[in-house]
Amino acid sequence: MRAGGIGKHGIRFRAKHAVGALGLMALGLFGGTVQANPQPGQLNLTPGVTTYSHVPYMLNNVALGVCVVIGILVFGAMFIAMFRFRKSRGAVPEKWSHNTTVEIIWTVIPVIILITLAWLATDGLRQFSDTTGSQMTVKVTGYQWKWRYDYVDYQGKPLHVDFMSRLDDQSNATRQLNSGLDPWAVKSDGEQTYLLNVDHPLVVPIHTKIRFVITADDVIHSWFVPALGWKMDAIPGVINAAWTNINEPGIYRGQCAELCGQDHGFMPIVVKAVSQEDFAKWLAAQQKPAAAPAPASTAAAPAQATAQVAAAHATQG
Amino acid sequence: MAQAAAHDHHDEHHDEHHEHQNFFQRWVMSTNHKDIGTLYLVFSLLMFFIGGSFAMVIRAELFKPGMQLVQPYFFNEMTTMHALVMIFGAVMPAFVGLGNWMIPMMVGAPDMALPRMNNLSFWILPFAFALMLSTLFLPGGGPAGGWTMYPPLSLQSASTAYVVFAIHLMGISSIMGAINIIATILNMRAPGMDLLKMPVFVWSWLITAFLLIAVMPVLAGAVTMLLTDKYFNTHFFDAAGGGDPILFQHVFWFFGHPEVYIMILPAFGIISEIIPTFARKPIFGYKAMVFAIASIAFLSFIVWAHHMFAVGLPLGAEIFFMYATMLIAVPTGVKVFNWVATMWGGSMTFETPMLFAISFVILFSIGGFSGLMLALVPADFQYHDTYFVVAHFHYVLVTGAIFAIMAATYYWIPKWTGHMYSEFWGKVHFWNSVVWVNVLFFPQHFLGLAGMPRRIPDYNVAFANFNMISSIGGFLFGASQLIFLGVIIHCVWFSKKKATDRVWEGARGLEWTLSSPPPHHSFSIAPEIHDEELAHGHVED
Numbered sequence A: 001m002r003a004g005g006i007g008k009h010g011i012r013f014r015a016k017h018a019v020g021a022l023g024l025m026a027l028g029l030f031g032g033t034v035q036a037n038p039q040p041g042q043l044n045l046t047p048g049v050t051t052y053s054h055v056p057y058m059l060n061n062v063a064l065g066v067c068v069v070i071g072i073l074v075f076g077a078m079f080i081a082m083f084r085f086r087k088s089r090g091a092v093p094e095k096w097s098h099n100t101t102v103e104i105i106w107t108v109i110p111v112i113i114l115i116t117l118a119w120l121a122t123d124g125l126r127q128f129s130d131t132t133g134s135q136m137t138v139k140v141t142g143y144q145w146k147w148r149y150d151y152v153d154y155q156g157k158p159l160h161v162d163f164m165s166r167l168d169d170q171s172n173a174t175r176q177l178n179s180g181l182d183p184w185a186v187k188s189d190g191e192q193t194y195l196l197n198v199d200h201p202l203v204v205p206i207h208t209k210i211r212f213v214i215t216a217d218d219v220i221h222s223w224f225v226p227a228l229g230w231k232m233d234a235i236p237g238v239i240n241a242a243w244t245n246i247n248e249p250g251i252y253r254g255q256c257a258e259l260c261g262q263d264h265g266f267m268p269i270v271v272k273a274v275s276q277e278d279f280a281k282w283l284a285a286q287q288k289p290a291a292a293p294a295p296a297s298t299a300a301a302p303a304q305a306t307a308q309v310a311a312a313h314a315t316q317g
Numbered sequence B: 001m002a003q004a005a006a007h008d009h010h011d012e013h014h015d016e017h018h019e020h021q022n023f024f025q026r027w028v029m030s031t032n033h034k035d036i037g038t039l040y041l042v043f044s045l046l047m048f049f050i051g052g053s054f055a056m057v058i059r060a061e062l063f064k065p066g067m068q069l070v071q072p073y074f075f076n077e078m079t080t081m082h083a084l085v086m087i088f089g090a091v092m093p094a095f096v097g098l099g100n101w102m103i104p105m106m107v108g109a110p111d112m113a114l115p116r117m118n119n120l121s122f123w124i125l126p127f128a129f130a131l132m133l134s135t136l137f138l139p140g141g142g143p144a145g146g147w148t149m150y151p152p153l154s155l156q157s158a159s160t161a162y163v164v165f166a167i168h169l170m171g172i173s174s175i176m177g178a179i180n181i182i183a184t185i186l187n188m189r190a191p192g193m194d195l196l197k198m199p200v201f202v203w204s205w206l207i208t209a210f211l212l213i214a215v216m217p218v219l220a221g222a223v224t225m226l227l228t229d230k231y232f233n234t235h236f237f238d239a240a241g242g243g244d245p246i247l248f249q250h251v252f253w254f255f256g257h258p259e260v261y262i263m264i265l266p267a268f269g270i271i272s273e274i275i276p277t278f279a280r281k282p283i284f285g286y287k288a289m290v291f292a293i294a295s296i297a298f299l300s301f302i303v304w305a306h307h308m309f310a311v312g313l314p315l316g317a318e319i320f321f322m323y324a325t326m327l328i329a330v331p332t333g334v335k336v337f338n339w340v341a342t343m344w345g346g347s348m349t350f351e352t353p354m355l356f357a358i359s360f361v362i363l364f365s366i367g368g369f370s371g372l373m374l375a376l377v378p379a380d381f382q383y384h385d386t387y388f389v390v391a392h393f394h395y396v397l398v399t400g401a402i403f404a405i406m407a408a409t410y411y412w413i414p415k416w417t418g419h420m421y422s423e424f425w426g427k428v429h430f431w432n433s434v435v436w437v438n439v440l441f442f443p444q445h446f447l448g449l450a451g452m453p454r455r456i457p458d459y460n461v462a463f464a465n466f467n468m469i470s471s472i473g474g475f476l477f478g479a480s481q482l483i484f485l486g487v488i489i490h491c492v493w494f495s496k497k498k499a500t501d502r503v504w505e506g507a508r509g510l511e512w513t514l515s516s517p518p519p520h521h522s523f524s525i526a527p528e529i530h531d532e533e534l535a536h537g538h539v540e541d
C-alpha cells in the first residue's frame, strides 16, 4: 500500500461528501436528472435512457415501496410489543397462541400484493422478450477478457464491420498491482472512467430498435449496461437475444457481470449512442478499409428469446 | 415407542467406561451425541474464523479503488473459498452440531439412533476441508471460479479434482448426518412425545434432513460430471461436443436452492424456541409454523431457475419461476408475523439470545424483502450478479443463519457447560455485531443498484465511498467475533456462575428437565411426558 494514498483520497472523498452529501443522496434516490452512469452516493437504480429501461426502474421502486411499508408495519408492531410487553414494566404473559382471523388476514393480504407485483413484472417481461421489428442487429461475443462486436445488419442491409473492445490503456496501467497510479486521475470526456472505459466503444444510433445476439467464445460472460436496463449472459454454444432502443445520445458504461476468470473485473462495456446522421458517417468511415475480412456469422439468428446453436464455435469469424 | 426404552439398555455399558477415557478416546472415538455435537460446533467455529479471514482479504482489497494487496486471481480464490468454507464448513456443521446436542434431549432419547455413524459423519469433515484448503498452497492454486463452479470457467482451474473429491466427502457426511437425525426423530422419541408435540427446532431439522438427502446426491452428480468433463473426455457441459453449459446451472441450482433452505430452516426452528422462552408465552400458531416450514421446503424444489433469469430462459420458464419464487413470501411472511404475535402480550426480557433472535427477525426480513425484489424478473435483469445480490444473501445468511446460530449458542451454552456465560460481554458482542454487520452489508445494496458487479477485485471511483464504509464495517464485524470467542472460552473454562437446570425462567421442554450439564446419556430411562412441561404441549391450533 502506498503511504499517503488513503489520506489523499480520503480527504477528497470527505470534501466531496461535505459539500453535497445530502444533495447527492436525494439525486441518487430519485434521479432528478438522468444519471446514466454510476455516481458517487447513488442510492437507487438508474431510470436508464431507453424506451424499455423505465420498466425495471419503476418495478424496483414499486417493490421497494411495498417492502418499506410492510417493514414499517411489522417492525413497528414488534417495537411496540417490545416496549409494552416487558417484564420490567410488570407485563403478565397471556395464554393465547392462536387467532384464526388474523392468520387468514395476514395470509391473504400478502397474496393480493404479490399478485399485483407479479402482474406488473409479467407485463414488463413481455416487453423485454419481444425482439421483433428491429432495425439493426449487433452480435456481441465475450472473450477472456474483451468483447467483440459484429455489426450484422442495419436498416435491412448487411454490414461488415467488426472489432474488439478492450479495457483502455490508462485504466489498464493504473489497475496493475501497486502501480502507484491514481484511479481518480483516469478521466475521459470529463468523467471519471477508471475501469469503465474501452479502446473501441460500441457505436449505435439512437431512436433505432437494435437487436443484440449475445454469445461467448470461451467461458460464460454477461453483457451488462445499467442504462439500458438489463443484462444478458454470453454463453459459449448458446445465442441469446435482447434489444434496446436508446432515446438520448450519450456514453453509457457497464461491465461484464458473470465471473469469467482473473480479469473479470477488467472487461468493461461502453455504448456510444449518437444521432442517426452521425452513425451513418461513422459507419461509412468504418467501412472504408474494405480489405477487412467479413465475419462469417451473418446468418439470421432465430427470433426467439433464446436459441441454442451447438455449432456456434464453428461460426466464429 | 417401545424400541426407545430397549435402546437405553443396549447403550448403558458406555456409562461405566466414559469416565476413564483418555483425550483421544473421548474425542476421536466418541459415539456420544453431546461430544460429537461439541466437535461439530468447535469445527464450525474454526471454519467461521478461516472463512472470515478470507472475507477480510476481500474487504481489504476492496477498501479503495486500485489494486493494493493481492492479484486478481488470488482475489477470486478468496471469494470462492470464503463461500465454500462458510456454507459447508461453518453454517451447515453448526446446525448439525446443534441438532446432535439438542434433538435427543428434546425428544427424550438417550442418544442419536446411529452413534457410530455419527462419529464417522463428523470425522469425514476435517479431511474434506484439509483437502480443499490445501489447494491454496499447491501449484496452480485453489478453485477460483466461484462456489457455484460454473463450467467452462471452473474447468480451467487446476484444483478441480481436489474440490470435487472434497465435495463428495462433505456430501457423504451430510447425508449420514441427515439419516441419523431422521432415524432419531422418528424412532427414539419418548412415549407421549407425539410428532405434533415436538419442539419446532426438531420439526425444522426433520424437514431439513429430508432436503439434505434429496439434494446432496444431485450436487455429487453435478460435480462428478465436471470431473469427467475435465479428465475423461465427456462433454456434458461442452457445447463443442454437443453438451450445454446451462445444464450444469440447472443441476447445480436444483441442489443449490434447497441448500439455501437447509441453511435457514433450522434457524427458523431456533428462533421459534427462543422467542417463546423470553416472551414467556407459547409460540403463536404452532401448526402454522410447522406447516410453513414444510411449504417452504416443498417450494424450494421448484424455484431453482430464479438464479438463472439472465441465462436466456424461455419466457414461459421465466414467468413460472418468478411466480413460484414469489409464493415463498407467503409462508415466510406467516413465520415472521407469528414471531411478532408470540411477542405480543408476552412478558419479555432481553438477554443475549433474545437480542440475537429479535435482530434475526428484523434483519432476516430485510433479506427477505430484497429476495422478493430479486424475484421480479425485469428488475432482476438489473440486480442479477451485482452487489445487490451480495447484500441480499448476506442478510439472509449472516444476520439470518449465523445470528440464529449465535442466538442458539447463548441460549443453550449454560445447559451444555453448566455455567452461565457473561451476560455483559454477550451483550457487548451482540451490539457490536448488529451495528457493524449493517455498516458492512447495507451499503452493498446501494453499490448493486448503482451497477457494481459482484466478484470484482477493483472498481470505478464512483463506488469508492460505499465500499470504504462497507470495508470498515467488515473489519469491525470481524473483530467483534473475537468477543464471541472470548465469551465461549470464559463460559466453558472460567465461569464461576453455575447454571440452574431450567436456566431461563420461561424455558419449556424436556431438555430443561435434565441437569446442567446433562448426564452422559441424556435420558437413560424414557421420561414421562407432562404436556404442561413441553413448549407446545397443548396443541389445538
Ligand SMILES: [Cu+2]
Pocket: A142, A143, A145, A220, A221, A222, A256, A257, A258, A259, A260, A264, A267
Ligand atoms: Cu467476462
